[in-house]
Amino acid sequence: MPSRFGPVTELSPHRPFGRVCDDRTVTTTGRRVGRPRATERADSGLTAREELIAAAAELFTTSGYGATTTRAVAERAGMRQASMYHYFGGKEDLLAALLESTVRPSLDLALALAARDDLPAEVRLWELCRADVALLCGGPHNLGALYLLPEVRTPRFAGFRAVRDELKAAYAKLLAATTAGAELPAEDLALRADLVFGLIEGVILIRREAPDRDPAAFATATADAALRVAGSYAAFGPSAPL
Numbered sequence: 001m002p003s004r005f006g007p008v009t010e011l012s013p014h015r016p017f018g019r020v021c022d023d024r025t026v027t028t029t030g031r032r033v034g035r036p037r038a039t040e041r042a043d044s045g046l047t048a049r050e051e052l053i054a055a056a057a058e059l060f061t062t063s064g065y066g067a068t069t070t071r072a073v074a075e076r077a078g079m080r081q082a083s084m085y086h087y088f089g090g091k092e093d094l095l096a097a098l099l100e101s102t103v104r105p106s107l108d109l110a111l112a113l114a115a116r117d118d119l120p121a122e123v124r125l126w127e128l129c130r131a132d133v134a135l136l137c138g139g140p141h142n143l144g145a146l147y148l149l150p151e152v153r154t155p156r157f158a159g160f161r162a163v164r165d166e167l168k169a170a171y172a173k174l175l176a177a178t179t180a181g182a183e184l185p186a187e188d189l190a191l192r193a194d195l196v197f198g199l200i201e202g203v204i205l206i207r208r209e210a211p212d213r214d215p216a217a218f219a220t221a222t223a224d225a226a227l228r229v230a231g232s233y234a235a236f237g238p239s240a241p242l
Helices: 048-062 070-076 091-101 104-114 121-138 143-148 155-177 186-201 203-209 215-230
Strands: none
Touching: 048 070, 048 091, 048 143, 070 091, 091 104, 091 143, 091 155, 104 121, 104 155, 121 155, 121 186, 121 203, 121 215, 143 203, 155 186, 186 203, 186 215, 203 215
């Protein structure tokens, strides 16, 4: 989106699951071959792997992670359970893929914004907050709610937690670069960064209670609130389309 401060690197349009190369080949007749599906389904444009992740996203967030079996995920994706194991070792692998999809795009954006010295830090922080909330709230399912699962604290998901920690550190770095942040003692800066990051991730609870809230308006309002918490809203001014 254009900005009064110049173009801002944006989060790509929300796609909850990254596209990967199709695991099937295409014959000269145009017929795709490979792992057979259990049932014929309308072509969604997704690969078999993406179908599984989409099915897991739906079932984990509606039926619950503990109550969802790998068989249910495979059937929802229209394939046999045995075929599912060609792509994922089990539920934990599916959950790990979903969790990473909620943080990796925001971390990539944060790193890009960190390099934008032509923009005030307040503007970059606001854009990161806005885009992060848009990612968390823009998909068909509230994937952020999966953060609350006790399983996420186990060693299996250390990779996700490491990426999330990188994202949190990026927030703190942008906050420290703002006019207000530069004046804060280290301890106060750390607390302010925790509050901002907590506000952003807190949208998953609000979305659970109000799933029909407009994601774009929600993202903008949350980004404004985050800058107020950061003490930088006065320097930034009222939000404008970026």
